[in-house]
Amino acid sequence: MSLEKNKSFLSPLERIEGPLLEERGVKLWMKRDDLLSEDNHHAFCGNKWRKLKYNLIRAKSEAHDTLLTFGGAYSNHIAAVASAGQVRGFHTIGIIRGERMTPLNPTLQFAEACGMQLHFVSRSAYRNRHTNSFLSELSHQFGDFFPIPEGGTNQLALKGAAELGEEINQQLAGGPPDYVGVCCGTGGTLAGLITGSDPQTSLLGFSVLKGDFLTKEVQQLLNESSYTGQHSWHIHTQYHFGGYAKFDQRLIDFINWFGEKKGILLDPIYTGKMMFGIWDLIEKGHFPKGSRIVAVHTGGLQGIEGFNERFGELIKK
Ligand SMILES: *Cc1c(COP(=O)(O)O)cnc(C)c1O
Numbered sequence: 001m002s003l004e005k006n007k008s009f010l011s012p013l014e015r016i017e018g019p020l021l022e023e024r025g026v027k028l029w030m031k032r033d034d035l036l037s038e039d040n041h042h043a044f045c046g047n048k049w050r051k052l053k054y055n056l057i058r059a060k061s062e063a064h065d066t067l068l069t070f071g072g073a074y075s076n077h078i079a080a081v082a083s084a085g086q087v088r089g090f091h092t093i094g095i096i097r098g099e100r101m102t103p104l105n106p107t108l109q110f111a112e113a114c115g116m117q118l119h120f121v122s123r124s125a126y127r128n129r130h131t132n133s134f135l136s137e138l139s140h141q142f143g144d145f146f147p148i149p150e151g152g153t154n155q156l157a158l159k160g161a162a163e164l165g166e167e168i169n170q171q172l173a174g175g176p177p178d179y180v181g182v183c184c185g186t187g188g189t190l191a192g193l194i195t196g197s198d199p200q201t202s203l204l205g206f207s208v209l210k211g212d213f214l215t216k217e218v219q220q221l222l223n224e225s226s227y228t229g230q231h232s233w234h235i236h237t238q239y240h241f242g243g244y245a246k247f248d249q250r251l252i253d254f255i256n257w258f259g260e261k262k263g264i265l266l267d268p269i270y271t272g273k274m275m276f277g278i279w280d281l282i283e284k285g286h287f288p289k290g291s292r293i294v295a296v297h298t299g300g301l302q303g304i305e306g307f308n309e310r311f312g313e314l315i316k317k
Pocket of ligand 1: 047189271
């Protein structure tokens, strides 16, 4: 399959309507990158598809036949790389933090079913994943591979995510949006989106992690890129619900309400927190009347099965 820009991979931009939006005088769209899938598994899709795009092109052009990457046991990135390997014909190795559990959770079952070789390492060993000695140990063990960092964030990922910004500008009638919102784990998607957006658009990140270290990391990613723009961007840090994969009933109720009323399924780790945040900001009158806002659905729906298995069928599919 051609890796080049392909019309059939243009994800829809859908208008979202409702009384609150009318009252506040704002217009909202969702960029449905969750529908950007080559395999119908809801894994090689969303921002992971964007971030892997140029990494896969590079791996192929350098004649690697194996991808090696890192992640936690429920990682969307692990599922995406496993699926990408199957679809694009790469052998894949996943270095997984923690011990192997039997049976495997749905994410790792899926990864293994895609042909990914799972290699479990202790949390302390995993912490050393960036060191040269760990990487050389891995090449000793697995031979040649193309390494992709945890979460898939590198400069090639920014290049893929930049296309998300360009696409939104092409698809939205009446000119570029005033705001684009996206959730942040490593901040790679936000950084790429900034580089690909119109200078008039303000970018809003929603951190799914506790703390405010992401602003610095996104700035660092921008500094390492060829970006010289002056976009206004800001990361909201009050919508993490206690930290990564933490949640409360309000979040669950919002996700189920949104799914029922708007017909769009959100995940509890990433997109649910972003949409909750955007909805809250709209309610609080944060956006001036007449604002045109695009929320990016970065995918992540593969994680719902594992989440429901762990916490008890909270998210209605
Ligand atoms: C991985 C992931 C993110 C985080 O993306 P970053 O580029 O690491 O900030 C956001 N949303 C979903 C659905 C993800 O799977």
